[in-house]
Amino acid sequence: MTDEAILALQIDRLMRRFHSNLHPRAERIDKEKIGPVGGMILIVISESGPTTAQLIGSTLGRDKSQVSRLLNLLVKKGLVEKSTNDIDARRLEIRLTEKGLLQVAAFNGALIEATKTILGNLNKDEARQFSNLLSKIMAQHSV
Amino acid sequence: MTDEAILALQIDRLMRRFHSNLHPRAERIDKEKIGPVGGMILIVISESGPTTAQLIGSTLGRDKSQVSRLLNLLVKKGLVEKSTNDIDARRLEIRLTEKGLLQVAAFNGALIEATKTILGNLNKDEARQFSNLLSKIMAQHSV
DNA sequence: TATTGTTATACTCTATAACTATA
């Protein structure tokens, strides 16, 4: 196998491991059944403050149609509020409700635990190195 | 956002970028419509030689039921042959056909291109470092 | 009793395209 193919399978495997590690934790927390991407959307909103659907999509690398659908679900579940931007009526203004804030805190806790478990083999320096390399990779403009 | 949450989102984002970069390339190549996981299964078989369904599953971090279903698809498409292990009749013995070998070569090519594009920001040293860190993370026994 | 693989189900995620409305 080429180095590139090995690397590609490693990345996929890491993601899989991450999911299967996070899944049981998140399932216990995910009372509103919003799913993994729903949870990530909440986290992004909590970080960025009032934001648009498009921004969420580009942050998570998901299509706007998926974001739109999930946002409506989150609204229905009472985790998120949507209003229209005063200046540009095409844009949404999305923010968390009280209930949404509580959910984010819970998801964040699960995420931290899962990450610590996954990266358990790395010492602090290596973890920082890994994060830096990821940042460098993601700094690239291409989708 | 905590360091762990950032890292988790980065990993997810990397995976997404990988998929969306690989997708258009793979689609052109995937004449038999076996999908991305189908392609990965072929690559694993080509690497490990005659193997079992369980081994493929654990290598890719996928459930045996998914592997079983996809293997049957691959057999139907004429890319893979299944036979029963002589010593333990519960086990399969899976190998690629000629057609399967050609497909693997094509998928590998796409995988190499995609990986090079994704990691374009890293120089050789950094790419090696990244791969080493991934290996270290994946060396952990936990699922 | 444990292991290998099969089958079925229900749900989530994803890509795509056609659509409305605003700019």
Place this chain on the structure above:
DNA sequence: TATAGTTATAGAGTATAACAATA
């Protein structure tokens, strides 16, 4: 004409559990 968001659809991936055959 371009942008933000919505809606609908079809296909792929996933978790789970119940099952048969073999060890």
